[in-house]
Amino acid sequence: MATSPVILITGCSSGLGRSIATEALSRGLRVIATARRLEAIGDLKEQGAKALALDITATQADLEQFAAKAIALFGQVDILVNNAGYYQFGAIEENSPEQIQAQFATNFFGLVNLTNTFLPHFRERKTGFIANIGSQSSYAAFPGAGIYGASKAAVDYVSQVWAKELKEFNIRTVSIGPGMFRTSAATNMTFQSKELSCYGGLHKQRDMYVAYGGNEPGDPKKAAAKILDLVTSDKDLPGRLPIGDDAVALLAQTMQAETKELEAWKEFGKGTNFDA
Structure with a gap:
C-alpha cells in the first residue's frame, strides 16, 4: 500500500535481518532491504522489496548519498532497523587491534554514522523510529565475547541517549537484545587472530558453540514478528528490550545480581564528599 510505513533494514542477507524484511513484506510495509552484495537479497527484491547495496563502514559522504537514495525511493523512511553486524570471538587478549577496530567499525560506528544521516529527515518530518539490534552479550559479560x-553495550548506551535527545522531535529509539536464535550467527562468527593455550577452556566453549549452531532455541520468524509489532506500535518503549526467552531470563538474572552487589558495596562507595 502506498500509505504503509517505509522500513529500511540493514544486514538482510541472512539471519534476523532477513526475517524482519520477510515479515515486513508479509504485513504490507514498504521495505528497503540492504546488504553488502545485492545478489544476496535478490529473492527479497522478487518478493517486492527495494534492494540497495550498503556497506555501513563506508565514508560519511557515501552514507549520506545512500540515505538520499533510500529516501528518494518512496519519498520517506519511517523506520530504520540497524541490524547489520557480526560476532567476533576470542579472549580480549587474543584479538588484534585491527580486529577490535573492525568489530566496532561495523557494530557501533557504522550504526551511529548511518543513523545520523537519517536524523535530519526524521526531524523534518517530526517522526521516526530507530530500532538498534543489540545482543544479550551486552549485559551478560560472556568470556570470549568481550569485544563483541x-x-x-555501546549500542545499548547510545540508544538510550538517543531516546532522550530525540524525544522532542517525536523520534523513538530502542535497543533490542536478542538471545540465541536459529540463524547463521554461529557459522558466520569470526575468530581471534591468535590462539593462546592458556585459554584452552574458552576454545572448547567456542567449538561447542559452533557445533550447537542450528539447534538454538529461538525462532527468528517469531522474533521478527515481535519486532514488527513493536516498531509499528505507539507503545511506550523500554531503555533496552530483550527478545527471546533466554535473553529475558538472563537480563532479569543480571539485574538481580547487580542489585545484590550494589546493596553489599554501597556503603563502601559513599563518604567521598568534602567535609562540611
Whole structure:
C-alpha cells in the first residue's frame, strides 16, 4: 500500500535481518532491504522489496548519498532497523587491534554514522523510529565475547541517549537484545587472530558453540514478528528490550545480581564528599 510505513533494514542477507524484511513484506510495509552484495537479497527484491547495496563502514559522504537514495525511493523512511553486524570471538587478549577496530567499525560506528544521516529527515518530518539490534552479550559479560559484547553495550548506551535527545522531535529509539536464535550467527562468527593455550577452556566453549549452531532455541520468524509489532506500535518503549526467552531470563538474572552487589558495596562507595 502506498500509505504503509517505509522500513529500511540493514544486514538482510541472512539471519534476523532477513526475517524482519520477510515479515515486513508479509504485513504490507514498504521495505528497503540492504546488504553488502545485492545478489544476496535478490529473492527479497522478487518478493517486492527495494534492494540497495550498503556497506555501513563506508565514508560519511557515501552514507549520506545512500540515505538520499533510500529516501528518494518512496519519498520517506519511517523506520530504520540497524541490524547489520557480526560476532567476533576470542579472549580480549587474543584479538588484534585491527580486529577490535573492525568489530566496532561495523557494530557501533557504522550504526551511529548511518543513523545520523537519517536524523535530519526524521526531524523534518517530526517522526521516526530507530530500532538498534543489540545482543544479550551486552549485559551478560560472556568470556570470549568481550569485544563483541562491548560493541553491543555501546549500542545499548547510545540508544538510550538517543531516546532522550530525540524525544522532542517525536523520534523513538530502542535497543533490542536478542538471545540465541536459529540463524547463521554461529557459522558466520569470526575468530581471534591468535590462539593462546592458556585459554584452552574458552576454545572448547567456542567449538561447542559452533557445533550447537542450528539447534538454538529461538525462532527468528517469531522474533521478527515481535519486532514488527513493536516498531509499528505507539507503545511506550523500554531503555533496552530483550527478545527471546533466554535473553529475558538472563537480563532479569543480571539485574538481580547487580542489585545484590550494589546493596553489599554501597556503603563502601559513599563518604567521598568534602567535609562540611
